[in-house]
Amino acid sequence: MVLVAMVSVISFNAGVVFSQTADEIKSLRDEIKALKEGQSAIQRDLQEIKSLLRTRQAKPQPQPPSPPEFKEAVLSIDSGHARGDKNAKLVMIEFSDYQ
Amino acid sequence: MPQIEKEYIETGKMKYVFMDFPLPMHRQAMKASEAGFCAGDQGKFWEMHDRLFANQNALNPEDLLKHAEALGLEMTQFKGCLDSGKHGAEIRAAMAEGQKAGITGTPAFLFGFIESDNKVKATKKISGAFPYTNFKAAIDEMLSGKQ
Numbered sequence: 001m002v003l004v005a006m007v008s009v010i011s012f013n014a015g016v017v018f019s020q021t022a023d024e025i026k027s028l029r030d031e032i033k034a035l036k037e038g039q040s041a042i043q044r045d046l047q048e049i050k051s052l053l054r055t056r057q058a059k060p061q062p063q064p065p066s067p068p069e070f071k072e073a074v075l076s077i078d079s080g081h082a083r084g085d086k087n088a089k090l091v092m093i094e095f096s097d098y099q
Numbered sequence: 100m101p102q103i104e105k106e107y108i109e110t111g112k113m114k115y116v117f118m119d120f121p122l123p124m125h126r127q128a129m130k131a132s133e134a135g136f137c138a139g140d141q142g143k144f145w146e147m148h149d150r151l152f153a154n155q156n157a158l159n160p161e162d163l164l165k166h167a168e169a170l171g172l173e174m175t176q177f178k179g180c181l182d183s184g185k186h187g188a189e190i191r192a193a194m195a196e197g198q199k200a201g202i203t204g205t206p207a208f209l210f211g212f213i214e215s216d217n218k219v220k221a222t223k224k225i226s227g228a229f230p231y232t233n234f235k236a237a238i239d240e241m242l243s244g245k246q
Contacts, residue, residue, distance in 0.1 A: 073201060075200045090211075091211055092114075092208060096207075099121070
């Protein structure tokens, strides 16, 4: 009689322990699932960043035509040879040597 | 540059000035510049300019005479001009203007508007032989008044 009682107490307790463990396992499983989803999201971000970097590297960076340090200068073009409309106000001056 | 010629010079939007800037370490450059001026005395500056640029390996004194002959120049006058160095002062004046404006290497390009008596106020510079798109950007900015 005592034995039956003891067995039923043990199995009740075991049941309690098992259901606690089952709860823990479930919550562990949920945590793992959440971590995995988080990991996938991070991996997607990394892929996006990688492909952005790749396209930026592929594009040649254009060089600015004139460095900002050039301050204005007034000069005479008397010693130069001009072509084009002599009344044009805008001038392009080329300094060059032949060699 | 032919695109600049077509887009801006032929259309009258901009004029182009060539200023000789023979670099001291280029020993044949000064005489080549003089050859340009001497050809200019006979109305053929641009022809000589184009020819010299097309023959940058042939710029020694004999070559300069050959170029002049090929252009049909009067040779006694041309030789006299070269030997006398009469255009040296003008060429050095062109170099001085360039140096004052901060030019140190070639080719270099300045963009500006004419002020008075053949003076230009340059506000943009391109140092080196950049592609046409760089020139187009600079010129279009000047034309739009943004400078």
